[in-house]
Amino acid sequence: MAEHPAYPVGLRLAGRRIVVLGGGQVAQRRLPALIAAGADIHLVSPEATPSVEAMADAGEITWHRRPYAEGDLAAAWYALIATSDTEANNRASAEAEAHRVWCVRSDDADAATAWTPATGTSEGVTVAVLTTDARDRDPRHTAAVRDAVVEGLRDGTLVAPHHRTRTPGVALVGGGPGDPDLITVRGRRLLAEADVVIADRLGPRDLLAELPPHVEVIDAAKIPYGRFMAQEAINNALIEHAKQGKSVVRLKGGDPYVFGRGMEELQALAEAGIACTVVPGISSSISVPGAAGIPVTHRGVAHEFTVVSGHVAPDDERSLVDWPALARLTGTLVVLMGVDKIGRIAETLVAHGRSPDTPVALVQEGTTAAQRRVDATLATVAETVVAQQVKPPAVIVIGEVVGVGPHEAA
Incomplete structure (x- = not known):
């Protein structure tokens, strides 16, 4: 035998x-x-x-x-x-x-x-590996082969095309904060199987270079679909390509539902009768501070954190944020899209009770090779942004956690 x-x-x-x-x-x-x-x-x-x-x-x-x-x-x-x-x-x-x-x-x-056998599964496929030579069984080798195949299928580096007709539709994929390794396994696999990719500027751009030549990549910032509002143009592009029977991935930065207008796109697709899958992504609100060495919560320092959009200034009548209430909180405040408004944000927080000495960190291009961290306080952040030429995209962290480092660990 x-x-x-x-x-x-x-x-x-x-x-x-x-x-x-x-x-x-x-x-x-x-x-x-x-x-x-x-x-x-x-x-x-x-x-x-x-x-x-x-x-x-x-x-x-x-x-x-x-x-x-x-x-x-x-x-x-x-x-x-x-x-x-x-x-x-x-x-x-x-x-x-x-x-x-x-x-x-x-x-x-x-x-x-x-x-x-050494087995693993990926999207309905079971991979089973056995040693062919019964006299030289090496369980570690078969497990390693299994792991390599399953990992390749899951992250899209090993592409196995579907030869049967696939159901057309759209996947709203959260690409994470920018580092291509931080996209989810499911997101990367769907990206590898796509016919059309409509990508945000803040998405993991390096992944686009890995797509096969036949994949059509559309820059969401420059969609040539007539004189529409930008979001309407994106919605139209998603619907048009899906109705052509194509597998469409909407590649978004961070998470689709964290200031990503993901629900607007989902609603437009539902109204058009287009099937849609939502793949959550790692939000920059927690991942970028983490990459810069800042925990948004820490025992004895911050028991909560709040994420807020800073694209509208506190004194703007369009603002939906209760800034006075935020100033009374003692935890961490994470501001997205707020670089050009941070001066007025800081003034408002101080005016409603937050200490002007509260630490502030601005993390630009977080998780990418261009990442840099600039530190300030609420009193100095406005001038620091100008002096240090901090540009979007940058995540702003306000609170005592900014001063927590490895030496503070319990």
């Missing part, structure tokens, strides 16, 4: 009796997949790990609290033998052979009639 490779096959175990001998770490790792397969699982073991016991308590498996006994495998379709008792394992293996039950042994792969 050792001269022949294993024959790979997918077992459909839903509703079929499966016997697992041993309730230790091996069972703990293997049981979730068997449960997901819908198997009727019977665990035979005097003891079990807390996680395995929890599965039994939840009714996911049936636990027989005793050692293996002759006859346990008689009605099984599949068996996993994973006890620390070699003699019991041998007897159970012999019973499995007698009843033609495919049997995996954790202690002796050569004595088993089945092997468990």
